[in-house]
Amino acid sequence: MPAAASALLTTVEMGEADRLTIASGTPGIVLMENAGRAVADAVARRDPPGSRVAVVAGPGNNGGDGFVAARLLAERGFRVTLLLVGSPDRLKGDAAAAAARWTGPVVPAAPEALAGAHVVVDALFGAGLDRPVEGLPRAMIEAMNAAAGQGARVVAVDLPSGINGTTGAVMGVAVTAEESVTFFRGKPGHWLLPGRLHRGRLTVADIGIPDAVLATVRPRCVLVDADFAREAVPVPRLAGHKYSRGHAVVVSGGASTTGAARLAARAALRAGAGLVTLASPPDAMAVVAAASLAVMVRAVDGAAALADLLADARFNAVALGPGLGVGAATRDLVLAALAGPRAVVLDADALTSFSGAPEDLFAALRKRAGQATVLTPHDGEFSRLFGHLDAVREAPSKLDRTRAAARAAAAVVLCKGADTVIADLDGRAAINTNAPAHLATAGAGDVLTGIIAGLCAQGAGAFEAAAAAAWLHGAAATEVGPGLIAEDLSEAMPSVYARLFDPLAAPRAARAGGLR
Numbered sequence: 001m002p003a004a005a006s007a008l009l010t011t012v013e014m015g016e017a018d019r020l021t022i023a024s025g026t027p028g029i030v031l032m033e034n035a036g037r038a039v040a041d042a043v044a045r046r047d048p049p050g051s052r053v054a055v056v057a058g059p060g061n062n063g064g065d066g067f068v069a070a071r072l073l074a075e076r077g078f079r080v081t082l083l084l085v086g087s088p089d090r091l092k093g094d095a096a097a098a099a100a101r102w103t104g105p106v107v108p109a110a111p112e113a114l115a116g117a118h119v120v121v122d123a124l125f126g127a128g129l130d131r132p133v134e135g136l137p138r139a140m141i142e143a144m145n146a147a148a149g150q151g152a153r154v155v156a157v158d159l160p161s162g163i164n165g166t167t168g169a170v171m172g173v174a175v176t177a178e179e180s181v182t183f184f185r186g187k188p189g190h191w192l193l194p195g196r197l198h199r200g201r202l203t204v205a206d207i208g209i210p211d212a213v214l215a216t217v218r219p220r221c222v223l224v225d226a227d228f229a230r231e232a233v234p235v236p237r238l239a240g241h242k243y244s245r246g247h248a249v250v251v252s253g254g255a256s257t258t259g260a261a262r263l264a265a266r267a268a269l270r271a272g273a274g275l276v277t278l279a280s281p282p283d284a285m286a287v288v289a290a291a292s293l294a295v296m297v298r299a300v301d302g303a304a305a306l307a308d309l310l311a312d313a314r315f316n317a318v319a320l321g322p323g324l325g326v327g328a329a330t331r332d333l334v335l336a337a338l339a340g341p342r343a344v345v346l347d348a349d350a351l352t353s354f355s356g357a358p359e360d361l362f363a364a365l366r367k368r369a370g371q372a373t374v375l376t377p378h379d380g381e382f383s384r385l386f387g388h389l390d391a392v393r394e395a396p397s398k399l400d401r402t403r404a405a406a407r408a409a410a411a412v413v414l415c416k417g418a419d420t421v422i423a424d425l426d427g428r429a430a431i432n433t434n435a436p437a438h439l440a441t442a443g444a445g446d447v448l449t450g451i452i453a454g455l456c457a458q459g460a461g462a463f464e465a466a467a468a469a470a471w472l473h474g475a476a477a478t479e480v481g482p483g484l485i486a487e488d489l490s491e492a493m494p495s496v497y498a499r500l501f502d503p504l505a506a507p508r509a510a511r512a513g514g515l516r
């Protein structure tokens with residue numbers, strides 16, 4: 001994975017990071033003091049001394065962080081009430097030590113005790129949440145949400161209580177925070193839905209865990225960001241020429257459905273492929289040729305003809321699916337592409353054509369395991385292809401579902417959505433949330449397919465290409481803004497690239513304004 005990528009740690013991995021840090025000489029109570037201080041700082045950044053703060057502390061170390069934050073806020077002049085869920089004498093270890101340093105009253109938690117709070121610190125459960133929330137904890141979570149409805153600001157310690165940090169799932173009920181202060185690195189649950197909708201603004205605080213522990217922990221999931229994209233996108237060599245920048249093939253549907261493939265082909269070019277050829281059924285040649293200037297067109301009639309075309313080593317990536325139609329002809333084209341040695345991107349009809357009976361597809365994919373292959377299903381296509389697999393059905397999160405699918409298909413799987421997950425067959429995974437709501441529009445998926453093919457054609461690895469493409473696609477949508485149609489995405493790519501490789505470059509709108 002690109003080295004600069006931002007790792008996301010499961011709760012188990014985070015526990016290991018804590019343990020390694022403690023074993024190398026930093027006492028746990030120091031980490032807890034730092035964690036509590038980061039929470040107090042987050043409160044004090046937005047609320048003035050004198051504000052009424054209710055800290056809801058739970059029975060574990062998340063509660064311990066709450067005791068530290070309570071003490072530091074009281075020292076800074078906030079009017080702090082500490083509400084404990086559970087009995088003080090059941091606190092253990094660092095949490096007991098943090099509680100002993102709190103000199104104010106420990107009030108048994110009750111929902112009505114939150115009345116009048118300006119700020120609620122949610123220190124009920126963090127990484128240790130391991131079962132559905134019921135009883136008093138549930139009542140306290142509901143009371144915290146009710147307080148937010150009355151205007152209180154809710155700051156969650158590590159995770160909003162009720163959210164599973166590894167999966168993002170709501171375990172019965174969950175706090176909806178205005179801000180979450182987490183430690184060392186984000187967790188998948190901060191980025192996957194529905195967790196992302198509960199955490200509010202995310203602050204990641206340094207609590208003294210050294211980055212060096214990551215070499216031992218070896219987290220398997222990253223958040224795709226600009227650094228990831230920058231490292232994944234092949235940079236053209238000055239001495240290169242169009243042939244050294246790869247040649248992508250996009251397979252077009254018939255005369256009435258060429259638009260999707262044309263969108264993908266243009267995106268492959270804009271992503272930087274040196275050459276792009278639309279492989280078109282003979283009946284669609286005229287319409288495809290008329291509408292594509294920089295894109296080349298070749299008549300390709302059926303699976304055998306596609307196989308012949310791809311035998312030419314100059315073509316190094318092929319994308320198919322958009323606009324192809326569902327059925328046996330598409331299945332044959334897909335199997336022909338997979339039988340060859342080129343990078344293959346399968347989307348839309350290429351996936352749907354195997355719905356309900358994906359064995360042939362899986363067999364062809366397994367045969368080429370190790371070669372670059374990317375499948376880009378949306379949720380519906382995903383469940384039609386993979387929903388019958390036990391490993392997918394039993395997976396606790398979209399992250400694990402996508403990993404299970406990648407293993408089953410022996411391919412990189414990119415499962416689209418507001419939280420797009422990309423998984424490699426070796427368990428590596430990435431989450432992309434760089435996708436504005438207005439990106440969900442007709443043809444946007446075809447463009448994503450084209451960007452992936454364009455990056456693969458230039459030699460990017462399948463996983464890197466898919467994850468970076470998801471980020472670039474979202475960046476292009478952000479660049480265009482609301483009102484976006486799919487055609488705009490490709491046109492925004494030069495501007496996205498300009499800023500990616502030259503962070504000082506002005507946004508396109510500013511440049512268009514020129515000198516005044």
Ligand SMILES: NC(=O)C1=CN([C@@H]2O[C@H](COP(=O)(O)OP(=O)(O)OC[C@H]3O[C@@H](n4cnc5c(N)ncnc54)[C@H](O)[C@@H]3O)[C@@H](O)[C@H]2O)[C@@H](O)CC1
Pocket residue numbers: 015018028031032035058059060061062063064065094124125126127128129130131132133134137157158159183207
């Ligand atoms: N040394 C460390 O490990 C550090 C941990 N930190 C904090 O510690 C937290 C993790 O602490 P813990 O592992 O003690 O876990 P938590 O404090 O998140 O919760 C564990 C406690 O909650 C109970 N519990 C779990 N689910 C429940 C449910 N549904 N209903 C009722 N009770 C439930 C458990 O029995 C246990 O008593 C992190 O989220 C972070 O806030 C920070 O202080 C930094 C250092």
Ligand SMILES: [K+]
Pocket residue numbers: 062122123124125126156157158159160161
């Ligand atoms: K919490």
